[in-house]
Amino acid sequence: MKKLLLLILTGIAVTAQAQQKPNIVLFVVDDMGWQDCSLPFHKSLTKQNRQFRTPNMERLAAKGMKFTNAYANQNCTPSRVSLMTGMSPLNHGVSSWTFHKDKTAGEGGDQNFDSPAWNMNGLSASPGIPNTVYASPLPQLLRKRGYKTIHAGKAHFGAFGTPGEDPLTLGFDVNIGGGGAGQPGSYLGLKNFGNNKAHSNPRAVPGLEQYWGKDIFVTEAITQEALKQLDSTGNRPFFLHMAQFAVHTPLEADNRFVQRYYDAGLDSTEAKYAALVEGMDKSLGDIMDYLERKKLDNNTLIIFVSDNGGLTDVARGQPRNQHNAPLRSGKTSGYEGGLRVPMIVYWPGVTKPATVSGENLIIEDIFTTALTAAGGSSKGLVQKVDGISIAPLLKGGKQSPDRTxxxxxxxxxxxxxxxxxxxxxxxxxxxxxxxxxxxxxxxxxxxxxxxxxxxxxxxxxxxxxxxxxxxxxxxxxxxxxxxxxxxxxxxxxxxxxxxx
The missing domain is CATH 3.30.1120.10 (Arylsulfatase, C-terminal domain)
Structure with missing residues (x-):
């Protein structure tokens, strides 16, 4: 009887301890530029800001802290590997986006130069996989600390045909739509999100068959499925990696929102892009609404960030190379338009409402911040972690001027x-x-x-x-x-x- 009572009390203590750990929502947007929202990250609202409608980004910033000097890497997979490992791209060696196993994607343009060897297969939680960085990924570490770990949307951690292609190999309990592709075959349920009978489109969004043939945008489908998973976490804290495919190409019209941008006089390309942005923002709002409805908002850390600077020199409307202004250039460049990204953090009990920080931070800091919030440490990991916790900045502190x-x-x-x-x-x-x-x-x-x-x-x-x-x-x-x-x-x- 005493043993039974002890077990019950121990179980209650463990459950209480788990509940004290904050839930973590990491909301990652694909290719969203510093100016692609109605929330200003410059000194004041700009012409670009006025083109967009992102009330939920504004709502999140009103609850937490907006960072105006936040940095990512120049394109997607390097940033996503930094998020999952806390490593600088110079140390994880994933210097461009991954696609097919043992192949460099998207190269060309000059016969005099060639790419060097690099970790073209991306991230692996298992040793011995050629052309990968072997590391202890964030979801694996959080799962060990009692978290239910959920991936929703774009993964793009590793090349097709390698372990990193599948988020489940990296410590996620659930994978909703994630694979080796960096963009969706289609955003449209009416097009089965790019899936066809021949299974010949590597960019087709995996899973989500219940939405095929339906008039639904993939942004909405992924959000609905993620919220279902949050309903089944029980007493466990959760880590939701909500990684929307939006606002990456292809620029397809989200009919819920696009008409307002046509009516505002935007060209067809920019109207579709703005609708992608608004759909992404609705997803953020749906998650915030869920947290408030379930009374979880006071114990949930929310981090909003883009994986690289905004697309501007290809695929966007006219005039080109102006979409990130006053920042120069955009995605894949080494200028501010390619590296500086929008970032907002809300951490109940840590951040003060509606605060702004101009301190420098970088995307690998998110790994350390989330791990620290969960009561973990970067000691004893496979990799050497370069990111640091930004908790002092969230409390109004200053960054070291010598940080590089x-x-x-x-x-x-x-x-x-x-x-x-x-x-x-x-x-x-x-x-x-x-x-x-x-x-x-x-x-x-x-x-x-x-x-x-x-x-x-x-x-x-x-x-x-x-x-x-x-x-x-x-x-x-x-x-x-x-x-x-x-x-x-x-x-x-x-x-x-x-x-x-």
């Missing part, structure tokens, strides 16, 4: 703006140095004074260029990051410190 971020993209894209080219970059405080691989030239900007990166100060600040290039070279070599290959010379271009 770095990026690496030794790849070529087949089409697009001249701004989109192979680069490595380093940021310290407001200063950012970009090393352009093909020309082996440097560009230096103070983004506090020159947010549009118009004035290259490399010639005026040779000592700063030399110091930052030396640090960047050291970081690249420490992470064994390979440089772009010069095919004419038959070897890699020099590291930035070697040029000077």
């Amino acid at each position: 971020f770095a990026w690496h993209f030794p790849h070529q894209r087949a089409a697009g703006s001249p701004d989109v080219q192979p680069f490595s970059a380093i940021r310290k405080g407001p200063w950012k140095l970009i090393y352009l691989h093909k020309s082996q030239a440097f560009e230096l900007y103070n983004t506090d004074r020159d947010i549009s990166e118009v004035h290259n100060l490399a010639a005026a600040e040779p000592a700063r260029v030399k110091a930052m290039a030396a640090e960047l070279g050291k970081l690249l070599k420490a992470g064994k990051s390979n440089m772009l290959v010069d095919k004419q010379r038959g070897k890699s271009i020099p590291y930035p410190d070697e040029v000077l």
